[in-house]
Every structure is written in C-alpha cells, then in structure tokens.
Amino acid sequence: MPQASTLALVLSSSPLHEQDKLITLLTADRGLLKAVAPGAAKLKNRFGSLLELFSEGEFNYYWHEDKELVTLSKGELIKSFFPVVSAAENVFYFYLMAEIVIKSIPLNHQDTRIYKLLSAILRSREKKLAMDWLLLYFLVWLLRGEGLLFNPQRCSNCANRDFVRAWLRNDYRGLLCPACKTNERQSLSQEELTYIHWTATHAPDDPRTWDGNFAPAALIRIMVSKIEYHGEFSLQSRRYLPEFR
Ligand SMILES: [Zn+2]
Numbered sequence: 001m002p003q004a005s006t007l008a009l010v011l012s013s014s015p016l017h018e019q020d021k022l023i024t025l026l027t028a029d030r031g032l033l034k035a036v037a038p039g040a041a042k043l044k045n046r047f048g049s050l051l052e053l054f055s056e057g058e059f060n061y062y063w064h065e066d067k068e069l070v071t072l073s074k075g076e077l078i079k080s081f082f083p084v085v086s087a088a089e090n091v092f093y094f095y096l097m098a099e100i101v102i103k104s105i106p107l108n109h110q111d112t113r114i115y116k117l118l119s120a121i122l123r124s125r126e127k128k129l130a131m132d133w134l135l136l137y138f139l140v141w142l143l144r145g146e147g148l149l150f151n152p153q154r155c156s157n158c159a160n161r162d163f164v165r166a167w168l169r170n171d172y173r174g175l176l177c178p179a180c181k182t183n184e185r186q187s188l189s190q191e192e193l194t195y196i197h198w199t200a201t202h203a204p205d206d207p208r209t210w211d212g213n214f215a216p217a218a219l220i221r222i223m224v225s226k227i228e229y230h231g232e233f234s235l236q237s238r239r240y241l242p243e244f245r
Contacts, residue, residue, distance in 0.1 A: 003062040007078070008033065009118060010055045011098040015041055023051055023072065024102055025059060026118065031109030032102065035061055037072045046074060054081040054094060054122060081122045090125060092240040093135050097121070099237045100142060100227060113145045124205040132243065136216045137204040139223035140196055148230050150174045152188070152196040164190040172226045192219050217243040 008025035011032075016022040021040035025033040039045050050057050056079040063070040085094045097118065105114060121134050143149040154161050156174025166175035167184035175193075176184060188196075191214040202208070210216075220243045228234055238244045 001062040001064060003060065003073075005058055005060045006030065006033065008057065008059050009115065010051055010053055010057075011102055013037075013040075013051050013053065021051060022069075024098075026101055026105070026115055028115045029110060029112050031105050031111070032107050033061075033070060034068070034107075035059070035070045035072045040072075047072070048077070049080055049082065050075045050077045052080065052082045052085075053098070054085045054118075055079070056081070056119070081126070084122065084125050090131055092237060093131050095237040096224075096235060096241065097135065097138055099235055100139075103233050103235070104142070104146065104227065104231050111145065114142065117141050117145070120204050124203075127205055129205055130211065132216045132220065133210060134204055136195075136220050136223065137199055139220065139227065140199045143223065143226060143230075144200070146230075148226070149196070152193040155180055166193060168222065168226075172229050186222055186225075188219065188222070189214060195219070 006025070007028040010023060011026050012024040014022050016036060019039050019041045021037045023035045023037050023040075025035060027033050037047055037051055040047050040051055049055060055077060057075045057077045059075040060073045061070040062073060084090060101114060101118070117138060121138050124134055125131060140149065150156065150168070150173065152166075152175065154175070155163065155166070155177035156169065157176055157180040160177045160179070163177040166177060166188050167181040168175060168186040168188065170184055175188070195210055195214070224235060224238055
C-alpha cells in the first residue's frame with residue numbers, strides 16, 4: 001500500500017463506526033485530506049491529542065487505490081492549539097473558520113496560503129489578539145486568496161477612486177460609488193474599505209490596532225454572506241456567533 005506523510009491541521013473529527021473517527025485535515029501544501037483514524041474513538045488509542053480540533057501535526061497515512069479515504073497509521077503532534085480553540089469565547093469562531101475551509105477549498109488544492117493564514121490566526125489568538133478582528137482578517141484573506149475579493153478602492157462601474165462610502169453589488173462582485181449605486185443595500189464605510197486595503201500588506205498580529213475605528217461585526221456579516229454567495233452553500237456554525245444573533 002502506498003504511504004505518505006504530511007504536515008497538517010485537524011479541521012474536523014467525527015465518530016465513524018464503533019471505534020474509529022473520520023478526520024478532515026488541511027495539509028500544508030495539498031489542500032484537504034479526508035482520513036479514517038482506526039481505533040481513535042477508543043478511550044486509550046495511539047493518537048492521543050493529535051486529533052483534537054486544530055492540532056498541528058505530522059500525519060502518516062496509507063491508502064488503497066480503490067478507496068477515497070486514506071487511513072491514518074500514526075502521527076506526531078507538533079503543536080496543540082486546543083486550549084485556545086476550545087475556550088468558550090473562541091470555539092465557535094474556530095468552528096466557523098473550519099467549516100469555511102472545508103466547504104470552500106477543493107481536495108488536492110495546491111495552495112499553501114490558507115494553511116499559513118490559519119496558522120497565523122491561531123498564533124495571533126494565542127497572543128490574545130481580539131477574536132472578532134482575527135475572524136475578519138481570516139475572511140478577507142480567504143476571499144483574496146480565492147480571487148473573489150473586490151477592489152476596496154475603486155468603483156467597479158465608473159473606476160472612480162474618490163469616495164468615502166461604497167455599496168456592494170447585489171452579486172457581490174465589486175463596489176459601486178455613490179454616483180453609481182442603484183438599489184444596493186449593503187454599504188461599507190471609509191474605515192472598512194481602508195481596513196480591507198490594509199490587510200493586503202499587514203499580518204494579523206501587526207501591532208497597529210483597529211479597535212475603536214469601527215466595530216467589525218457588520219463587515220464580518222458582509223464577508224460571510226459573500227463567501228456563502230460565491231460558494232453556493234450556507235454556513236451552519238455562524239448562527240452561534242454574537243455577530244449573527
Ligand atoms: Zn461609480
């Protein structure tokens with residue numbers, strides 16, 4: 001049987017059969033990987049804390065040519081983010097990020113950016129950066145990485161760059177300046193537009209703080225709706241966030 005190993009983050013874990021678990025991994029350089037972890041649901045098992053949500057590890061696996069799922073043989077925990085991820089004030093944000101990645105990244109997607117992005121978000125939350133701002137940063141970069149982010153500084157109709165508020169087209173594909181807007185309902189303030197532009201050149205843990213410039217909730221809702229619109233899915237875990245209540 002062919003074997004391989006990969007650096008990956010655990011995005012989901014669910015029971016499978018009596019004693020096994022079904023695991024979704026985000027690999028560092030080959031997108032998502034779905035795997036069976038034999039015996040992982042047993043109290044004593046060889047995986048330990050390796051399969052907790054957002055554990056980062058080196059995973060060894062093998063596969064059969066005729067089966068879609070690979071089988072995990074063993075692995076080595078590199079870093080556990082469980083204390084951060086499982087904290088009550090964080091856990092639903094991380095559920096949402098995992099759900100977004102699972103639903104929007106194709107299998108065998110050879111893009112290392114999403115892995116680096118999630119890794120940066122996790123490490124920034126360890127440093128106690130605000131969870132809602134980290135989610136917003138993640139959403140903006142996920143869209144940018146997929147080539148779906150609009151230009152925050154240019155009207156998509158008249159190319160005007162001189163506006164202090166812009167309206168998002170109803171199909172989410174571009175902004176309209178005040179002169180070009182018609183019946184669009186979602187608008188972004190100058191601060192929100194500047195923030196989106198700023199993320200292109202700054203890390204999430206950049207010391208400059210946006211706290212107090214604007215509240216991130218409205219932009220979080222717009223970005224999540226945009227991801228749902230382009231992906232043609234709805235995100236179940238967003239309902240648990242205060243931004244959506
Ligand atoms: Zn315009």
